[in-house]
Amino acid sequence: MIDEHREAQPLLKPSAAPQFLNRWLSRLMAGNPLYLGSAGLLLYGINALTTDPRFVGAEYSMLQFNFCALVIYELILVITAIALARRKVWSDALLLIGLANLFVIIPFSLISRASYLSTHLALTMCLCGAAITIVKFWALKKYIPNLNLPRRLLWFGSLLLLVNSSIPMWFKAMAGHPEQIENHLGIICFLVIPILAGLGKFLPQPGTTSSSPEQKTWIPLVLYLGWIAVTAWHVLGVGYASGFAWSFSLLVPTAWAIAWVLYLRRTDFTPVISNAWSQSLISAPLLIPLLANNEPWMLLVLSGVNLIAYVCRFIFLEHSRSALVLMLASVTIFIGGLPMPWVNQAIPGIVRLEWIVCSVFLCYFWLVFRSCDPRVGFAVAVSVAFIGSLCLHQLGADAVQVGLVFLLIHSVGWDDKAHRGSGVLRTAAGLAWVLQSWFSVTNSEMNSQWLINSLAVVLMVYCGIRMIRARSWVLGSIPVYGIAVLAAYPALKVSQQFNKASPGFSAIAASFVLFALGSLVAFRKAQRKAA
Numbered sequence: 001m002i003d004e005h006r007e008a009q010p011l012l013k014p015s016a017a018p019q020f021l022n023r024w025l026s027r028l029m030a031g032n033p034l035y036l037g038s039a040g041l042l043l044y045g046i047n048a049l050t051t052d053p054r055f056v057g058a059e060y061s062m063l064q065f066n067f068c069a070l071v072i073y074e075l076i077l078v079i080t081a082i083a084l085a086r087r088k089v090w091s092d093a094l095l096l097i098g099l100a101n102l103f104v105i106i107p108f109s110l111i112s113r114a115s116y117l118s119t120h121l122a123l124t125m126c127l128c129g130a131a132i133t134i135v136k137f138w139a140l141k142k143y144i145p146n147l148n149l150p151r152r153l154l155w156f157g158s159l160l161l162l163v164n165s166s167i168p169m170w171f172k173a174m175a176g177h178p179e180q181i182e183n184h185l186g187i188i189c190f191l192v193i194p195i196l197a198g199l200g201k202f203l204p205q206p207g208t209t210s211s212s213p214e215q216k217t218w219i220p221l222v223l224y225l226g227w228i229a230v231t232a233w234h235v236l237g238v239g240y241a242s243g244f245a246w247s248f249s250l251l252v253p254t255a256w257a258i259a260w261v262l263y264l265r266r267t268d269f270t271p272v273i274s275n276a277w278s279q280s281l282i283s284a285p286l287l288i289p290l291l292a293n294n295e296p297w298m299l300l301v302l303s304g305v306n307l308i309a310y311v312c313r314f315i316f317l318e319h320s321r322s323a324l325v326l327m328l329a330s331v332t333i334f335i336g337g338l339p340m341p342w343v344n345q346a347i348p349g350i351v352r353l354e355w356i357v358c359s360v361f362l363c364y365f366w367l368v369f370r371s372c373d374p375r376v377g378f379a380v381a382v383s384v385a386f387i388g389s390l391c392l393h394q395l396g397a398d399a400v401q402v403g404l405v406f407l408l409i410h411s412v413g414w415d416d417k418a419h420r421g422s423g424v425l426r427t428a429a430g431l432a433w434v435l436q437s438w439f440s441v442t443n444s445e446m447n448s449q450w451l452i453n454s455l456a457v458v459l460m461v462y463c464g465i466r467m468i469r470a471r472s473w474v475l476g477s478i479p480v481y482g483i484a485v486l487a488a489y490p491a492l493k494v495s496q497q498f499n500k501a502s503p504g505f506s507a508i509a510a511s512f513v514l515f516a517l518g519s520l521v522a523f524r525k526a527q528r529k530a531a
Contacts, residue, residue, distance in 0.1 A: 081096035122169070193257075201261050217269075221265050
């Protein structure tokens with residue numbers, strides 16, 4: 001009976017599915033996608049009419065029709081937004097205000113086309129577009145008095161309006177000079193628009209948080225960044241119409257500037273922002289320059305500015321692990337983005353991928369010194385040797401020496417009592433380094449001599465710094481390995497001279513060397529007994 005009762009129970013209540021659909025439908029309609037679809041269809045229709053081959057020869061009339069359609073649609077947007085705001089339908093009203101804000105700049109794309117047909121028509125359209133814009137914002141301020149439209153935002157908007165209205169005439173004057181168009185377009189995309197985007201940082205800071213929808217603190221910033229985005233597309237459209245083959249990399253500086261503004265003004269959206277969102281926002285400006293990989297100079301400049309910003313942030317604002325990682329990432333991107341002709345002057349024959357791998361290791365491998373575990377040091381030393389021999393072909397076997405010296409430097413911080421076998425690993429690394437160095441010297445590999453001596457000097461300097469900081473003049477046998485490597489070349493020269501002399505001199509010299517080694521072993525025994 002129990003089983004029959006269970007089988008009789010429906011798996012899903014009849015009203016559950018309709019409730020689920022109703023909930024998602026209500027969320028969808030709260031954003032009113034019909035308005036978005038309407039705006040999209042209008043833009044698509046204007047573009048279709050502009051490019052329709054059936055209207056070839058009627059461009060003058062078609063531009064007038066399209067411009068009038070845009071103006072009428074803008075007025076309808078503002079009037080409807082005001083009507084909805086007075087009825088407290090704020091979700092739809094704010095959506096329409098946002099669309100009206102974007103449509104402020106869009107008519108200037110038609111003015112760019114008109115400038116090539118008739119200067120009189122282009123000037124008339126400019127004046128009409130500016131007048132309509134002034135009327136729109138006057139109406140919004142008058143009939144929605146509490147709408148968050150600060151005066152500074154309107155001044156910045158006027159500056160953008162001036163830029164958009166002057167660009168068509170400016171590029172028309174350069175018609176027939178593709179080099180000038182390319183140079184000016186690069187200046188506008190790389191300097192002018194990013195600087196204008198940076199003005200968003202100087203919008204009035206939000207005061208007390210208001211629960212009223214029309215007083216939301218994010219409204220000025222969103223409106224202004226919308227103008228910036230449409231301006232960038234307008235400039236690229238003018239360049240395309242002038243015969244310039246533009247690429248999306250020209251938008252990278254603007255996107256980079258917008259990302260920084262969003263991070264700096266993140267409290268406009270919420271007074272208390274989560275750490276995850278904050279880290280996502282601060283990471284965006286770091287990664288955006290990578291999109292300009294086909295423009296090395298752009299990547300170099302943007303990553304260089306990032307490097308300065310992240311270093312200052314780590315030193316003066318946030319001395320945390322995440323800030324350190326971001327700072328190192330900025331260094332990695334800057335070094336990895338250096339022009340290959342510069343890199344090849346220092347390391348001939350290296351390619352971009354190999355240099356990127358080396359940059360990552362140069363910037364991050366030293367973090368291993370935060371660990372005193374010999375296993376970590378050994379793993380990183382093997383990785384350094386392997387990647388060095390793989391990427392830097394001219395190093396060859398010398399990459400193994402780099403890994404051995406790194407392991408010896410890391411071993412200075414080991415605790416031999418806490419990790420069994422660490423002393424054996426240190427001794428094996430030191431002896432292997434000394435033997436390989438002597439082998440390279442005795443085989444007259446003079447190309448490796450500078451690297452051998454450099455590594456020995458680095459090891460000795462590091463040991464000296466550690467002894468000064470620890471106020472202890474004993475670091476075991478590690479400095480001895482450095483001295484032995486530095487003595488390899490002089491010892492080779494001395495041995496060559498002894499080979500020409502009597503064997504008695506060699507025997508006497510060897511006796512002193514053996515005595516010194518015996519004394520070293522004896523003093524080591526005394527230190528062990530004292531410990």
